[in-house]
């Protein structure tokens with residue numbers, strides 16, 4: 001299904017590492033909807049991942065940049081504007097990493113240098129990207145900036161570790177900068193709080209498969225996939241959401257409004273995994289309860 005939703009729009013996409021990445025799906029879908037894009041990632045991720053395949057598919061370029069490095073970001077924005085021949089319309093920040101998670105250090109035993117890196121990469125980089133874009137007046141009026149978040153910013157989910165703190169900061173930056181950029185240039189800034197999704201970053205979280213299974217059993221619509229997430233983000237880049245700003249928008253199949261589902265309750269009552277709860281146990285034929 002394509003509707004030319006982004007026809008004539010141009011955007012910069014951070015964070016496509018490989019075909020599982022949420023940013024990868026956004027890039028593919030944005031181009032299918034008529035957008036022109038530029039891709040970026042760190043030099044190491046460009047080497048290790050498969051972003052050049054995506055660039056070829058999307059007929060575009062990849063500009064290396066570490067999102068924590070302001071000089072890199074200045075060069076990135078300059079080169080992106082050069083490529084587009086002027087200003088552009090949207091930015092996707094799909095960047096996250098915690099050295100504490102990577103090294104298996106738990107929340108009650110954090111390394112503080114790593115914590116500073118987690119916050120810089122996963123949250124403050126969002127501020128840096130927006131600040132550089134604004135200083136360079138890189139975005140058209142009514143442009144749109146989106147970053148990816150997770151519900152651990154609001155609620156404690158064991159295993160998400162210091163990324164929870166990073167996501168809380170990320171969402172706060174969307175509000176604080178959303179006011180400034182919105183007032184001045186009508187640029188909107190939002191975060192999308194996505195279901196657990198099987199990607200390289202997601203898979204690094206302790207107990208990730210159980211977390212996915214739990215949230216699937218709790219969400220009336222089931223977990224949102226990376227493809228679903230891309231579709232939602234496209235709507236935020238489109239002209240149909242011009243007055244939506246400074247929001248953290250849940251894209252999670254209903255998980256964030258649930259307390260306990262029948263399906264999850266049965267799982268715990270019977271000591272079953274949720275897949276063992278058979279469909280014929282639901283009188284109205286609903287699978288996700």
Ligand SMILES: NC(=O)c1ccc[n+]([C@@H]2O[C@H](COP(=O)([O-])OP(=O)(O)OC[C@H]3O[C@@H](n4cnc5c(N)ncnc54)[C@H](O)[C@@H]3O)[C@@H](O)[C@H]2O)c1
Pocket residue numbers: 014015016017018020021022023041042045065066067068093094095096097121148149150193194195196197198199200201202203
């Ligand atoms: N996968 C999930 O379950 C899930 C759920 C909610 C939110 N998110 C968020 O979605 C975003 C994208 O993650 P993903 O799940 O697609 O995983 P991913 O591993 O495919 O993407 C993470 C990206 O961050 C990039 N990155 C890391 N450090 C960087 C730096 N210094 N500068 C620039 N880029 C850097 C990596 O190269 C990679 O491309 C992250 O913010 C993540 O926290 C993921």
